[in-house]
Amino acid sequence: MIASASAITASALTLPAITLLAIALPTVAILLEKLFLWGVLYSFCGWVYETILVSVQERRFVNRGFLNGPLCPIYGAGAVLGIVLLTPLRGYPVTIFFAGAIGACLLEYVTSWTMERLFHARWWDYSNFRFNLNGRICLLGAIVFGIGGLLIVEVTQPVVYRVTDMVPQQWLHLAAVVLIVVTAIDLTVTVVGFSGFYERLAEFAGEIRQTAGGLRQTAGELRQTAVAAVPTAVSGAVSGAVSGAAETLYTVAGAAGSRISVAGERLGTAVEQVRRLSGTPIATANRMYDRLYETLTGMLSGQQKRMIRSFPHLRANGYTDIIVQLRKRLTEVPAESQDTSGLQQTSGDPHRSDTRNGR
Numbered sequence: 001m002i003a004s005a006s007a008i009t010a011s012a013l014t015l016p017a018i019t020l021l022a023i024a025l026p027t028v029a030i031l032l033e034k035l036f037l038w039g040v041l042y043s044f045c046g047w048v049y050e051t052i053l054v055s056v057q058e059r060r061f062v063n064r065g066f067l068n069g070p071l072c073p074i075y076g077a078g079a080v081l082g083i084v085l086l087t088p089l090r091g092y093p094v095t096i097f098f099a100g101a102i103g104a105c106l107l108e109y110v111t112s113w114t115m116e117r118l119f120h121a122r123w124w125d126y127s128n129f130r131f132n133l134n135g136r137i138c139l140l141g142a143i144v145f146g147i148g149g150l151l152i153v154e155v156t157q158p159v160v161y162r163v164t165d166m167v168p169q170q171w172l173h174l175a176a177v178v179l180i181v182v183t184a185i186d187l188t189v190t191v192v193g194f195s196g197f198y199e200r201l202a203e204f205a206g207e208i209r210q211t212a213g214g215l216r217q218t219a220g221e222l223r224q225t226a227v228a229a230v231p232t233a234v235s236g237a238v239s240g241a242v243s244g245a246a247e248t249l250y251t252v253a254g255a256a257g258s259r260i261s262v263a264g265e266r267l268g269t270a271v272e273q274v275r276r277l278s279g280t281p282i283a284t285a286n287r288m289y290d291r292l293y294e295t296l297t298g299m300l301s302g303q304q305k306r307m308i309r310s311f312p313h314l315r316a317n318g319y320t321d322i323i324v325q326l327r328k329r330l331t332e333v334p335a336e337s338q339d340t341s342g343l344q345q346t347s348g349d350p351h352r353s354d355t356r357n358g359r
Contacts, residue, residue, distance in 0.1 A: 033176045034164055038083065039076035040179050041160065042152070046075025054312065060331065063310050066123070067186045068303075074111055078104050082149045083157055093150055100149020101142040108145075112136040120198035122315040123307075193303025200304070201319040204296050208322070211292055297329050305330055 050064035050072055065072050082100055089096050113136065116122050126132040131139035164172070297305075308314060308327050316323060 030169070030172075033172060035080050035083070036176055036180065037164070037172065038157075038160060039073075039080045040071065040183070041076075042079035043071040043073050043076030046072035046079075049075075058312055062312070063306070065310065067183070067190055068306070069182070069186050071183070071186075074107065078107050078145070078149075079152055081107065082152055086149060086153045087157070090153055093154065096150050096153050097146040100153075101146030104145030104149065105137045105142050108141065109133070109136045116317075119194065120317055123311050123313075125313050125315055190303055193301045194307060196301075197304050197307070198316055198319075200300065201316050201322055204322050205319060207292060207296065208289075211288055293325055293329055297326055300326070 047065045047070045051062060051070075054062040054064050063070075067073065081103060085103065086096050086099055089099065112122060112124065122135070125135045126138035126141065127135040129138040129140055300308075308323060309330050312327070314323060
């Protein structure tokens with residue numbers, strides 16, 4: 001009897017708990033579903049904002065976004081966190097502004113640090129901005145994010161709430177499932193396609209060093225040839241002019257003038273020869289580097305090329321100059337703009353990192 005009573009009591013206590021769980025789980029699932037859909041919405045808004053901003057700066061269309069689709073996940077994640085954490089603060093705009101600014105900066109810093117550890121690359125750099133922290137966040141960005149958080153909590157999200165509640169639940173389920181599958185596939189393709197980027201840049205640097213070594217040797221040989229050509233032509237021209245000066249005044253007036261003319265011709269020939277020889281290493285180097293970068297660009301995966309084109313200030317530790325040269329070719333910069341300054345940058349130290357980039 002005692003055992004039966006205990007069993008009945010346990011059942012009586014367990015039944016409400018199961019009922020509450022059965023009620024709570026669908027509610028939590030629906031809430032998570034809505035948060036995901038809102039995250040996608042704000043990721044798209046972030047993509048539109050970034051694409052317009054960078055396209056105007058670069059004067060060409062730039063498809064901004066870590067993923068292939070029109071999404072910037074960091075904006076979606078920041079918006080969802082703002083909705084969850086800042087909505088209780090509605091009616092306190094100053095508090096929302098500062099909380100949004102600090103929270104967004106924390107998210108941006110952690111994201112930058114994590115991506116650099118995973119891929120050995122930075123997607124943005126605020127080193128050129130005042131009041132920045134390790135180039136990962138800056139004061140101007142904090143102000144923009146603070147205003148964005150305030151607009152989301154006080155203006156846009158109440159509207160999004162009402163619109164979401166108007167959509168039938170089954171349509172929300174379907175949209176969430178489709179977007180989860182598509183986003184997961186996109187993320188997988190992006191990560192797999194971009195992996196090995198740093199190692200590929202290291203291979204490029206080795207090829208460039210090897211090519212630079214051969215060019216230095218060729219340049220040295222041509223320089224010696226050019227230097228040897230000058231004394232021969234000049235001494236012949238000058239000696240002819242001096243011997244004419246030993247003749248009579250009449251002869252000097254006639255013959256010496258002719259010899260001086262010949263001297264000028266010989267000197268001009270020598271200078272032209274030196275100019276042509278000294279220009280050979282640069283022309284040869286430019287052709288060789290163009291062919292080399294053509295080959296290296298062809299070795300990049302589609303995702304790696306997309307990242308270089310989409311993020312004008314993408315950096316990789318020690319190989320930023322190589323990325324700059326690859327971007328010039330991928331964005332089809334006219335050949336006349338790729339002067340010897342680009343060659344000098346790359347043929348120097350390929351491991352030198354450029355910290356002059358801004359997001």
